[in-house]
Amino acid sequence: MSEPLIFEYQSVSRQGFVARSASESRLPADALRTDEPVLPRASELEVVRHFTRLSQLNFSIDTQFYPLGSCTMKYNPRICNRLAMLPQFLLRHPLGGVEHGQGYLQTMFELQEMLQVVTGMEAVSLTPMAGAQGEFAGVAMIQAYHAAQGDTERTQIIVPDAAHGTNPATATMCGCDVVEIFTGVDGDIDLEALRAVVGPQTAGIMLTNPSTLGVFERQIQEIAAIVHEAGGLLYYDGANLNAILGKTLPGDMGFDVIHMNLHKTFSTPHGGGGPGSGAVGVSKRLKPFLPVPFIQKKGDLYVWATEESCPQSIGRLSAFMGNSGVLLRAYIYMRMLGGQGMERVSDFAVLNANYLLHALQEAGFEIAFPERRATHEFIVSLKKEMRDTGVNAMDFAKALLDHGFHAPTTYFPTLVPECLLIEPTETESQHALDGFVAAMISIRKQAYTDPDKVKEAPLTLPVRRLDDVRAAKQPDLIWQPAENNTENTTAGS
Amino acid sequence: MSEPLIFEYQSVSRQGFVARSASESRLPADALRTDEPVLPRASELEVVRHFTRLSQLNFSIDTQFYPLGSCTMKYNPRICNRLAMLPQFLLRHPLGGVEHGQGYLQTMFELQEMLQVVTGMEAVSLTPMAGAQGEFAGVAMIQAYHAAQGDTERTQIIVPDAAHGTNPATATMCGCDVVEIFTGVDGDIDLEALRAVVGPQTAGIMLTNPSTLGVFERQIQEIAAIVHEAGGLLYYDGANLNAILGKTLPGDMGFDVIHMNLHKTFSTPHGGGGPGSGAVGVSKRLKPFLPVPFIQKKGDLYVWATEESCPQSIGRLSAFMGNSGVLLRAYIYMRMLGGQGMERVSDFAVLNANYLLHALQEAGFEIAFPERRATHEFIVSLKKEMRDTGVNAMDFAKALLDHGFHAPTTYFPTLVPECLLIEPTETESQHALDGFVAAMISIRKQAYTDPDKVKEAPLTLPVRRLDDVRAAKQPDLIWQPAENNTENTTAGS
Amino acid sequence: MPFIPHTDTDIARMLQRAGISDISQLFDEIPVDLKIDGLEAIGPALSEAEIAQLMQQRARADGEPLCFMGAGAYEHYIPAAVWDIATRGEFYSAYTPYQAEASQGTLQVIYEFQTMIASLNGLDVSNASLYDGATAFAEACLMAVRANRKSKSKKILVSRLLSPVFRSVATTILQGQRIELVELPIRNGQTDIAALKNFVDEDFAAVAIQNPSFLGTLEDVDTLTDWAHEHGALVIGITNPMSLALLKAPGQWGTAGADIACGEGQPMGIPLSSGGPYVGYLVCRKAIMRQMPGRIVGRTVDIEGKPGFTLTLQAREQHIRRSKATSNICTNQGLIATAATIYMSLMGAEGLRQVAHSCNANTHMLVDALCALPGISQPFDTPLFHEGVVQLDRPVAGFLMELSRQGILGGYDLSADYPELGHALLVCATEQRSAADIASYVAAAGAALEVAV
């Protein structure tokens, strides 16, 4: 199945949806555009059909098991979408004022409070629009803190090699220098290496715990002590909160600031690339620097905290208050879980990961850190399969698609060769996990008997493997009309 | 792609959606069931995934051109669904009383009035739940009319051979005898044959105009005169209203009663088999017999007309007032069209049909009534192709599926051999029609070069051709658990 | 005009190909004196924004009273997933699955629907749906008359406790074939078993029993079933699928079980929406399945042996058998059956049991609290399932009107249908009514009763 571009339709587009007559324009002639923008000319049916068909070309949680490591692709409850789209929520203007928003503001206030509870932090701002923006807010707060102390030499951010790409990128965006440290063989950070790099130039360290290696950093208290003693602060990348909900608190571990990917742990949809939410939580000392706006309660009224009331704030990160609709979905989901439900999330996310790890290990796959407990995810290395057959992690990934499973994350973290980072999440059944194991076994079998066939995968999807080199070398990034398509501009009347 | 049965999942089904504690039951023990009904044990994600995947196995208007003759598969505007599902409409109890229903009742009243306008009838009742039930209401009214006249010998209903199966089936259900008459070579009814069968035993005649042959019955006025003179009444099967909206009125043609398939002409969805609506309109003399309830206006108030105010009514046809949600959708659609939009519906439905007819004819396909104007639909006969190659209408239908088009209606009406009844509807573009013609040509080409290949079609769908004989001979109509699946009854806690 | 894709260029090209110069020529076979001048009376087109505004107004005019009305239609909570999925274009905008290969989605759903409904009712075979519960009952009567080999009778013995509208619809539908409903009287809120002796000498095609009855009471289904079978009649059970989460299924009634069961599927995830679209169901024993009206989906295999689904036993249907079909039904309630299937899948047996228990407990709470008010009493204490009758010391209509002013839909006035019960009112509190809701009702009722009669 394939679908033409929407621009290739040549119909009368849906007209007459604005029946209220538009009086003549008072726009000056020289301000007007003279060309016709390239927008579709498709009927309503063609538009509906086109995008419905396109949707069917996607894998998604609602149709496939999607064990993409570090992404926490769990079930997105339909009720969260339904309720976040109640008409009053959709129609509320962001500048509508607190008198037209007590329901919304109370909800956001309670969300802040719940996020404080699950992280053990002192205060939360919901405004960052994704994990990376939460990281930005965090590093900017660390900088603001040092600046407020008059401590102007602290320009370095320490980042482990296993860190997500957004961590070093964020540090750079904030104007910091990135210092990389390495992971020890057991998956924990090498404390000696850490001690060697901290100093008066250390602004802070960015850590994920459990790390993207799928293991819990056992020496986190020592790390906190080392960094704090050196005068630095600790940033917690909360992408992996799904592993520790109700089990332990980043605040207790000694972190000063944390972002949470609500679109992962709290199951707001990923929408084919977003939107997300990267709410940030802080310890007491960073509280004055929180990005605005956030919500406070004054008597019975929920009100905005803004630049005026927070003069030390790092400022605004979005035109209004972040991705409110995403925040509503997270709130609804959290209330449906309740405290016990949250504990069960990590219980079963971790159980599923460990079960899958053992099942794959029994089937003879190499586990990156076999001596460790898996957290909510774990790493398989296909080094041996690659060496023996030439079939690599990418080939396995594509072959999994043919088996009806989305591929795990491949080649990340980069320190494990030919790796698959596998995160099943708690919402998948044992049955789904067993199906995945069976597919892995069957692909490996084919790798040893007919490796070229595996390298041809996928065969059953709308396209075969795509030419990425050509995509980058001869970028074709927008559609252009072949000739002048003015023939059909007037509508049938 | 295939999908297991929902019963084959073995998870904990979604629990805890009823948090309000249920106190102990006061039901007597001997009234309780002791067995466990066969209901799914699937998690919410599994349910969502299962039915989402199943949906993808369907052809539908939203994904394919669907030229199913006599079914008027046009675009179902999404807004109709959205508005019909406004919470107050969904929550309104059918016995809620007029004080909690003025909005709904006004809408239904206006729908009755609009349907009177488009049919030229005197009064309308919306209660029949599909075309066939509208037919039932119509024939029952004809019977009630004759009975009220003391005319008890009129037990025959005349039905042309081209009629839809529901017409004779309805007549039987009403306790009438069916008299079949034949179509002339030009597609019109043979008046002599008609004259030969009418008489004092004639209750009435059931006609579709345009007929299911896709031609307009030109002698309708003579037919009306013949039947009326014989003391019979005329029933109009309104399934084909899409061809004549705003062009002519069944009331003017001399019909006494009509049903309308709102799920065809007025674009309510067909939902994989229903629901529909078979609203009935009547001439003055049948008004007292209309099925209840319908809506009347008393001063400023919209109220129900029921058995009490309509003692001659044939009675009730549904527990409440038919498929209200379908009626809301039809109303919304009609208001969006307006009077001119309705005329355009038939303009373009008929233009599309005639264009497609000519394009297929030019391509060498045999048209059943080439001398006639097509209405909103027309018939192709594949007699020649069948004779030359052995590839029949069914094979063409299946091959069309492989080309991404739903098949036209096959083998109906039965009087044209190897026929395809093709109804493109007005919402399809010329581009879609041209694609269909190209597919027909390509299939015929293959029929002449490799007929066995065509007979293998479909090859690209979730299943190949199914064994219908086995289905009927060894009926497997419900799933049965292979063994006792009690193992998994308790939920993880 | 919103839904027509043709550009002027298209139109010109198409007219040319069709060999005409103007669209109006396409209608030249319509006799001139039958032609009309358009449909001005319909008025101008509304834009999507305008119709949205209009319908929102209309919806608001209907209000959202707190509902304590059952009487055959119930406000249950419907999980969001049900209609999100049922209204996906692929389900919503598909036709009847005549081309099986292109309709496996709908067909498998219906097969699953058949399985769940048959199993809830404890019988072997279900069809793909009928219009609603009332017409399903009418079809059940027709079917019983056809299927009963022991009897040529065209009479059905029906309890007066069967829903009055079910009886009324059946009367409309059965009159053409001169099938007659004979009424079994009631006593103490149940079908009067003692009255059966008056019918021993009459021949009936079937006996029809609704359990729980229209009044919410539980019937002595075992005795009634056995009596019917002893007298050569088939048994038609009329059920509420929600009750079947807890109650004995028709297939288990008496010694041999009912032969046919039917009912209204609305409680399975279908909104009240002023009475429809709902979904009727009809199930039966395998022995009589060829008398079943309506569509049936069967599982079979394709030419490669792969399992698949198709419409089957079509020789019963109008499009094949025409005047000899088992029914005239064609379009059914496919989408509603789809939604019901999703609902039942989400709930599972345990979920349905929870809801049923909760409704039952709520109605008991309500009935008890109302009967504690002076002027309200309980006419009988027959065990009930999730609906109950209370008796007032004054006409029910005025009382309900008073409640309605306070935004409460207080129940169904039984006095027209069952004058023998006096000022009787049928109330229902589903799982959607909280204790606070019930307290509001009771308070409003108390206030209404203080007004002098």
Place this chain on the structure above:
Amino acid sequence: MPFIPHTDTDIARMLQRAGISDISQLFDEIPVDLKIDGLEAIGPALSEAEIAQLMQQRARADGEPLCFMGAGAYEHYIPAAVWDIATRGEFYSAYTPYQAEASQGTLQVIYEFQTMIASLNGLDVSNASLYDGATAFAEACLMAVRANRKSKSKKILVSRLLSPVFRSVATTILQGQRIELVELPIRNGQTDIAALKNFVDEDFAAVAIQNPSFLGTLEDVDTLTDWAHEHGALVIGITNPMSLALLKAPGQWGTAGADIACGEGQPMGIPLSSGGPYVGYLVCRKAIMRQMPGRIVGRTVDIEGKPGFTLTLQAREQHIRRSKATSNICTNQGLIATAATIYMSLMGAEGLRQVAHSCNANTHMLVDALCALPGISQPFDTPLFHEGVVQLDRPVAGFLMELSRQGILGGYDLSADYPELGHALLVCATEQRSAADIASYVAAAGAALEVAV
């Protein structure tokens, strides 16, 4: 617990296979003194029915005032098809399209989005979306600094008429890299062209112009663009896509056109929803596309030569380049871009023009009617697009509060951001406001003004 599928049997089997006896063992690597005792403070779980009731209450508490507020977010009519399709599970619950073969739907949609957004802005290349308009502007500044080969300056000359929140967000984001926004003053509701002479000797990476401006006025984009290019600065155009249905695109500004354009895509079918999720866009000339932040989709072919889509130019991105990436952005606003693409497809160029015209006419009607009231006047008569400034004879806050009591959201109080304009108020009437709505506003305003100051 609603979302976990495991049965007790599953759990036992899984624990056994994982070689442990109890789930708590799975957490034994967490140091004991870091363990907590659960999350009781979060409270108990709510059922779907309960959370639905709660959120409906909350939503109702927010009310539905009649909205005459624009200021960067606009209430336009959104056809039902837009979100019906965008929230289909396959779009809604997919991840970023890293596995291209399993994500052709999302990828093609984004390619279509890129095409429409680039074309509306008259430039060559668009990315797949940024968080919102404000962050898109910040990224545009970063990009301009990187891309301007003629200048090493870290200063951007920005009109005071650029949205105050856009400037504030950019300040937050640019401070780490010490990029500075320098303010161009205003005059008569437009950027003060005469003031440009004060900046001739300064070096700027770019000049940023919003058209229509935050006040709704049209800028002299040609003069500003040409001035910037003459002085070695790039030009960043900030646009409202709805306005581009009518107005000259940035690519056509001045002699050479702007180099970068960005803006807030909310008007393209995205609900107001308290400020987000919206969708920022960023477009540029091809020459500087490798400085673009964020994802980009490209069309290519598969190994059989069949066209297909994939993420491309990834060497700019954080997951490849880490600390050397053009931005840290990872998750973007994919679903919102999808909805915007569907909206633009439904509307077409003509549809957008109609909406833009209608908004423009409505705002003129409103401004004219308000200025006919005693106590309200127009501070300048610069041509405007669909927002306008009026001046009151009293503080705006009190006036707005008065309107709010009457259920009217009267506009944006400019006095904090632009004290130089006095008691100035920014009003907007989109195509959603009828003549009657506008009359209500005017009547309410008249009444409010009658109250003594």
